[in-house]
Amino acid sequence: MSELIEYLSPSWRDEALKRLQAELPPDKMNNVTTSMSNIYKNCPGGAEKFLFVECKDGKVTRVETGTGEPPQAEFRIIGDYETFARISRAELGAQKALMTGKLKLKGNLARALKLASVSDRLNKVLAKIPAQY
Amino acid sequence: MTRILDPKDKYYIDNPGRVRDIQKEMHKRGIDVYLGSRIRTMSFVLDAFCPWRSYLIIPPEGQPTYFTFVVDALRVGDETWLDSDHVRAYGPMGGMDQISAITDFIKDELGITKGRLGFEDGISTYTAEGNLTHWEYTHFKDALPGFEWINSHDIIDALSLIKDKGTIERFRTASLIVDEGHKAARAALENGGYKGITETVIAGIAALAMRKAGSVSEWNFAGLNEISSGYRTGLGACTPPTTKEIKAGEPLMLDYHAMFKLALGDHSHNYLIGPATKRQRWHADNFVAIIQKVIDNYKAGTTPGTLAAMMMDFAESRGCGDFIQPACEHGIGLFGDEWRIGSVVNPDLPYWTDQDHVYQENEMVVCAMQYAAPEEGIGFRYENDIVITKDGCEVLSKYPLGIEEIV
Numbered sequence: 001m002s003e004l005i006e007y008l009s010p011s012w013r014d015e016a017l018k019r020l021q022a023e024l025p026p027d028k029m030n031n032v033t034t035s036m037s038n039i040y041k042n043c044p045g046g047a048e049k050f051l052f053v054e055c056k057d058g059k060v061t062r063v064e065t066g067t068g069e070p071p072q073a074e075f076r077i078i079g080d081y082e083t084f085a086r087i088s089r090a091e092l093g094a095q096k097a098l099m100t101g102k103l104k105l106k107g108n109l110a111r112a113l114k115l116a117s118v119s120d121r122l123n124k125v126l127a128k129i130p131a132q133y
Numbered sequence: 134m135t136r137i138l139d140p141k142d143k144y145y146i147d148n149p150g151r152v153r154d155i156q157k158e159m160h161k162r163g164i165d166v167y168l169g170s171r172i173r174t175m176s177f178v179l180d181a182f183c184p185w186r187s188y189l190i191i192p193p194e195g196q197p198t199y200f201t202f203v204v205d206a207l208r209v210g211d212e213t214w215l216d217s218d219h220v221r222a223y224g225p226m227g228g229m230d231q232i233s234a235i236t237d238f239i240k241d242e243l244g245i246t247k248g249r250l251g252f253e254d255g256i257s258t259y260t261a262e263g264n265l266t267h268w269e270y271t272h273f274k275d276a277l278p279g280f281e282w283i284n285s286h287d288i289i290d291a292l293s294l295i296k297d298k299g300t301i302e303r304f305r306t307a308s309l310i311v312d313e314g315h316k317a318a319r320a321a322l323e324n325g326g327y328k329g330i331t332e333t334v335i336a337g338i339a340a341l342a343m344r345k346a347g348s349v350s351e352w353n354f355a356g357l358n359e360i361s362s363g364y365r366t367g368l369g370a371c372t373p374p375t376t377k378e379i380k381a382g383e384p385l386m387l388d389y390h391a392m393f394k395l396a397l398g399d400h401s402h403n404y405l406i407g408p409a410t411k412r413q414r415w416h417a418d419n420f421v422a423i424i425q426k427v428i429d430n431y432k433a434g435t436t437p438g439t440l441a442a443m444m445m446d447f448a449e450s451r452g453c454g455d456f457i458q459p460a461c462e463h464g465i466g467l468f469g470d471e472w473r474i475g476s477v478v479n480p481d482l483p484y485w486t487d488q489d490h491v492y493q494e495n496e497m498v499v500c501a502m503q504y505a506a507p508e509e510g511i512g513f514r515y516e517n518d519i520v521i522t523k524d525g526c527e528v529l530s531k532y533p534l535g536i537e538e539i540v
Contacts, residue, residue, distance in 0.1 A: 098226040104229075106228055109226070110203065
């Protein structure tokens with residue numbers, strides 16, 4: 001069994017970037033240029049955390065995690081830590097979380113919908129990282 | 134793909150100029166941001182067909198941003214001149230409902246967190262006007278606590294009153310398309326062709342002809358193409374078609390609507406399905422004379438009240454004053470802009486035509502008259518888009534005025 005990595009820790013971030021770059025070549029990312037910040041409310045310990053992912057021409061170029069204000073992104077997805085954790089554990093679909101208001105999206109919805117499949121692929125890769133929540 | 138505006142196009146409308154004019158007026162009134170919700174506002178600014186519930190956020194300067202139901206956002210983005218970043222969607226997602234998406238946009242993207250917010254409220258004769266609902270108003274207000282809300286629809290009402298060259302050209306074409314509908318209907322009815330045809334079918338025959346000629350919608354909210362025959366012609370000014378068959382010896386009213394680049398063609402024409410009685414002919418001749426009299430008196434400087442009084446006097450002089458309804462027009466503009474005339478809200482009778490409104494050159498109305506003798510089972514309606522000129526008016530449907538007997 002793989003060693004569990006603390007979710008959103010620097011090690012988890014590095015593993016995420018490595019896997020995203022390896023498993024999602026630009027054509028699988030539809031050659032998009034975009035960025036997204038997940039904002040985690042009510043995290044264990046109380047701090048607000050973020051996960052930032054940037055793609056340029058389909059290549060995942062940056063993954064950042066941390067506390068406080070995230071980098072500027074085209075989309076912000078805001079929700080409870082537990083909601084994101086459930087999505088990562090594949091207990092809850094990201095679309096359902098959005099459609100039921102558990103997650104809130106900020107940004108251009110018309111464009112976000114074009115990127116829904118890309119986001120789904122990205123979430124599936126991240127969900128495979130053996131993580132401790 | 135965003136539409137490129139071409140000033141050389143005969144149907145060109147200077148939409149960025151319209152936005153600047155709205156922003157100048159906002160500035161004069163100290164309005165920091167404008168939240169439009171009426172269909173007419175979308176048509177006037179976006180120059181695109183916006184049938185779903187939509188909102189338009191106009192900042193103090195720069196492009197406005199449009200929000201519509203997510204299913205239609207890409208299509209509108211493809212048809213409007215606004216760039217894709219200014220055509221947004223709302224939908225059933227957390228943070229993307231109408232209230233969240235729009236208030237977040239105003240606060241976070243425009244950076245406007247307090248001030249005076251112009252919005253659109255009022256009352257209308259048709260459901261789809263698009264004023265903010267009470268629910269929308271209260272929830273937007275709760276989400277934007279730092280704002281004073283100012284009902285400002287009159288900004289766009291005033292700016293849209295006088296039609297520019299491109300808009301008038303669109304109406305000319307829309308009216309000629311309506312004429313194609315009338316020609317197709319006439320051809321279907323003559324030589325006994327009316328037998329077995331229902332009101333709904335004659336509506337559809339014209340609709341197909343108008344679509345073939347370039348119309349994209351029968352646009353009217355009160356039944357698309359309005360048709361009445363027999364006793365139904367005497368029932369008043371709205372007649373969604375029914376499955377009633379057209380019969381010999383009956384009057385027939387065909388009111389066709391075509392839409393071309395959001396301009397609304399609207400021409401109502403009448404027939405007598407033969408054999409007509411002398412009394413029917415008398416009514417028909419009265420109505421045609423009244424129409425001609427009214428059309429001859431439109432010009433810049435006159436008012437709806439003056440024309441209505443003149444029309445009633447003329448009808449009285451012919452002995453048919455009991456049958457004519459006391460108004461002779463309704464307003465018209467791009468899709469969603471219909472009904473009242475003038476931009477001033479008369480406090481004594483709010484949101485109805487201002488009877489003292491003084492017509493100006495290049496204003497447009499639908500010359501609209503209704504003649505009804507319900508006890509005799511007969512009535513007629515005339516409608517035609519007209520452009521007010523300095524000394525008269527230009528009648529846009531060229532279908533010949535008259536009430537023919539068809540056998």
